[in-house]
Amino acid sequence: MKKICAHPHPPRREKISDLTGRLRRESRKITGPRAAILEILHAHPHPLTNREILSALPKSSCDLATVYRSLHLLEKMGMVKRYHFHDGAARFELVGAGDNGHHHHLVCVNCAGVVEIAECFPEEIEKKIARTNGFKNVTHKLEFFGTCPKCQA
Amino acid sequence: MKKICAHPHPPRREKISDLTGRLRRESRKITGPRAAILEILHAHPHPLTNREILSALPKSSCDLATVYRSLHLLEKMGMVKRYHFHDGAARFELVGAGDNGHHHHLVCVNCAGVVEIAECFPEEIEKKIARTNGFKNVTHKLEFFGTCPKCQA
């Protein structure tokens, strides 16, 4: 009976060495681009787009295609989670050690500022929804939107 | 004090004439493409992509660009709501009469089948999240994903 929504956010950050170790263990190479991308993700507390990651990288560390490919890999390995806010671009956030990464955000519709949210959709209700409809392995995507304090003119 | 999440789903369907009337009232023209698109939306109980709407339309009723433009218009007029499931494409569903349209879905990750969900994120928790972070006008996007009965091999 694993808990789906246990997120004592913010998750304790994993050491970079643990991250690279994880890669090495799955016989993936620790390349310059990957190390740099992990640094960026590790340094940022909120979901970043591929382009934002590229910009944050030391000047021309790698190609945008490499950022995309790296994040696919990290996602497949469960080291990052993918999020979608209101714009078209996917965003990625490092999954904390131990944490399964499931959590939600509150996004300002004006300035796009992000707040990490600890609350989750109530487990009992989700179970009821699954049971009622005969679905298995039900999860959810949930994001909040509103106007942040600064943007309330 | 307007209720955000009052959805006695499924909403009573509006008559097509009411829909076109709404358009006429805002001095928009009832064109062939628009009438056809409204028919399709009216006939379908779940969110459809622009391309799905086009395909469902009587052969070459209109151009894909027109479908996009029509749905933008309908969205701006509050007659359809936009949803995002796991694929890249936006989906649209007609908003029922009276209903503000806010509701959620349970989507099969295997066959993409959709179930309309009446449950919503608890209002009190959302209010707490808004208050705690000083945000105003907080809403949410919430979709459930799982394996439907048919797809449980």
Place this chain on the structure above:
DNA sequence: CGCGTGTTGCAAACGATTTGCAATTAAAAA
């Protein structure tokens, strides 16, 4: 019927993401 504005089709433009391929390189093997 005839006008004026909203609409449409079509093709080109776009932004995000993916992919083919040849050149490169980290890491395992020798």
Place this chain on the structure above:
DNA sequence: TTTTTAATTGCAAATCGTTTGCAACACGCG
């Protein structure tokens, strides 16, 4: 350390969903 091998990268082209410019067109009203 050198060799070997498979993973990775850069670059450009391709894809996909969506938007837009523009000239031709057609509702809705008089």
